[in-house]
Amino acid sequence: MRRKMTGISILLITTALATVALADHGHREHHGHRRTKAAPTTAIPAEELARYREECGSCHLAYPPGLLPARSWTRLMGGLDDHFGQNAELDDATRLELTQWLEARAAETGSHPRSAKALRSAGADTPLRISELPYILRKHHELRDEVFTRPEVLSRANCAACHRTAEEWVFDEDSARIPPR
Amino acid sequence: MSSTETRVRVWDIGVRLFHWSLAGLILGAYLTAEEDATVGLHARLGLAVLAWVIFRVVWGLVGPAPARFRTFVRSPREVLAYARDYVRGQPGLHLSHNPLGGVMVVSLLALLLALTGSGLLMYLGPEWSGPLSPYMGRSLAHGVEELHEGLAGALPVLVVLHVAGVLLSSRLERQNLVLSMITGRKRAPDATPPARARAPAVVVAAGLGLATFIGLGLLLPGRADAAETPQALLQSYQRQAEAEGSGFAGFDPARGKALFLKETSGADPSSCAGCHGADPTRAGRSPAGRNIEPLAPSAQPERFTDAAKADKWFKRNCKQLLRRDCTATERGDVLAWLLTL
Numbered sequence: 001m002r003r004k005m006t007g008i009s010i011l012l013i014t015t016a017l018a019t020v021a022l023a024d025h026g027h028r029e030h031h032g033h034r035r036t037k038a039a040p041t042t043a044i045p046a047e048e049l050a051r052y053r054e055e056c057g058s059c060h061l062a063y064p065p066g067l068l069p070a071r072s073w074t075r076l077m078g079g080l081d082d083h084f085g086q087n088a089e090l091d092d093a094t095r096l097e098l099t100q101w102l103e104a105r106a107a108e109t110g111s112h113p114r115s116a117k118a119l120r121s122a123g124a125d126t127p128l129r130i131s132e133l134p135y136i137l138r139k140h141h142e143l144r145d146e147v148f149t150r151p152e153v154l155s156r157a158n159c160a161a162c163h164r165t166a167e168e169w170v171f172d173e174d175s176a177r178i179p180p181r
Numbered sequence: 182m183s184s185t186e187t188r189v190r191v192w193d194i195g196v197r198l199f200h201w202s203l204a205g206l207i208l209g210a211y212l213t214a215e216e217d218a219t220v221g222l223h224a225r226l227g228l229a230v231l232a233w234v235i236f237r238v239v240w241g242l243v244g245p246a247p248a249r250f251r252t253f254v255r256s257p258r259e260v261l262a263y264a265r266d267y268v269r270g271q272p273g274l275h276l277s278h279n280p281l282g283g284v285m286v287v288s289l290l291a292l293l294l295a296l297t298g299s300g301l302l303m304y305l306g307p308e309w310s311g312p313l314s315p316y317m318g319r320s321l322a323h324g325v326e327e328l329h330e331g332l333a334g335a336l337p338v339l340v341v342l343h344v345a346g347v348l349l350s351s352r353l354e355r356q357n358l359v360l361s362m363i364t365g366r367k368r369a370p371d372a373t374p375p376a377r378a379r380a381p382a383v384v385v386a387a388g389l390g391l392a393t394f395i396g397l398g399l400l401l402p403g404r405a406d407a408a409e410t411p412q413a414l415l416q417s418y419q420r421q422a423e424a425e426g427s428g429f430a431g432f433d434p435a436r437g438k439a440l441f442l443k444e445t446s447g448a449d450p451s452s453c454a455g456c457h458g459a460d461p462t463r464a465g466r467s468p469a470g471r472n473i474e475p476l477a478p479s480a481q482p483e484r485f486t487d488a489a490k491a492d493k494w495f496k497r498n499c500k501q502l503l504r505r506d507c508t509a510t511e512r513g514d515v516l517a518w519l520l521t522l
Contacts, residue, residue, distance in 0.1 A: 060469035085449065086468065087501040090493075093319040158470035 039168035065105035066112025073102035131156035152179035231297035253283035411485035421509035437514030
């Protein structure tokens with residue numbers, strides 16, 4: 001009896017251990033692919049996204065890497081000490097790591113549903129702004145320049161002021177709202 | 182199982198306690214590994230595992246004969262020969278671990294040593310703002326973390342093999358090896374002199390005491406509780422300011438406030454207040470239109486709880502406005518002022 005009990009409890013412990021380990025593994029494996037259809041951000045491991053937001057999301061939206069070509073990210077990351085007039089410098093290790101991270105998810109990789117259009121729109125240039133891609137400008141043709149200077153907006157680069165789902169990298173008409181004058 | 186056979190005491194109390202504590206601790210460590218709320222406990226359980234593993238290694242060198250590596254670590258040829266007998270279903274009896282078991286024990290110990298060692302490095306490194314942080318670059322820290330996670334994935338595989346081996350051997354040897362690890366007794370191979378395997382009580386007690394002491398984290402209080410505070414950061418600025426020399430005479434909140442509000446012509450925004458607002462207990466706004474949480478710790482408790490973050494922003498923002506990094510004295514002045522708000 002006692003023997004059986006010990007045998008069974010050992011089996012239980014083992015099963016538990018194995019389940020925890022396997023479940024954990026599965027969790028990590030599938031995390032990135034679960035709901036790709038929903039928002040492009042869900043395709044990024046949570047830790048990586050959090051880190052990107054920590055380093056590049058304090059002053060503005062942590063922009064989707066998939067809306068600029070890799071060469072744009074390379075150049076942008078090479079000039080962080082004068083980043084659109086701001087000092088956004090990083091220590092070398094972080095900068096290199098983030099540069100690679102951005103390049104690996106640039107428009108060429110199709111990481112965003114609008115990557116292909118953004119890439120074509122960039123043509124042979126090395127644009128540093130998503131807001132000034134001809135494709136993005138065209139999408140806002142119907143908006144007067146004035147709306148982009150409203151106090152809540154300030155700038156064309158402030159996607160999140162109008163696109164309530166910008167943080168999830170979802171930009172569509174339905175979730176866009178123009179703040180009052 | 183005949184009742185006339187000889188059963189001898191093989192596993193001393195040290196080995197047995199080691200075995201079952203380890204099983205429990207490892208299970209606990211796996212259950213607490215993922216959640217932020219429990220990683221502090223995870224780290225301590227891991228340290229307890231490390232302490233036990235060290236104990237077992239020492240025990241394998243100086244402990245009673247059946248516990249010693251010399252007794253159960255066999256040459257590859259012997260291991261192979263044993264494996265062949267095993268597959269045929271006729272393994273011989275071994276008083277200590279059988280040759281395959283010996284391989285498993287050594288593998289488990291080595292894996293656990295690497296697993297807990299890498300965990301300890303994480304604990305002492307930047308991940309936990311530990312004392313080794315200045316010496317570990319981000320890529321090294323990252324590598325250690327990857328190693329730790331990889332090993333953690335491999336351990337359950339070994340454990341499953343280990344348990345499977347024990348169950349199978351129990352069948353083949355017609356004795357309950359799990360029970361042996363509890364009672365310490367095993368069937369003796371024919372013609373074995375009944376080995377005395379009593380451990381010197383003092384050594385066991387010392388080993389256990391040490392293991393528990395280190396393990397339960399009396400030496401290393403949970404880092405999570407000891408998170409950085411603005412006050413601690415201020416003290417570190419003070420040490421730096423004193424090291425910078427030239428008559429440091431304490432921080433001055435008024436000087437900090439003046440620096441914060443000082444206008445720099447030609448810069449846009451033209452002062453710290455241009456982004457953070459003149460009242461740091463309220464939110465500010467970046468030039469790109471994003472809200473900036475209040476800087477004053479009284480309004481945003483997470484402020485200045487991460488020295489690296491504070492240093493990064495001081496450096497950037499000072500360069501932006503003053504065209505140079507701020508000194509430790511200036512940082513301390515600003516922080517001292519923010520702490521008065």
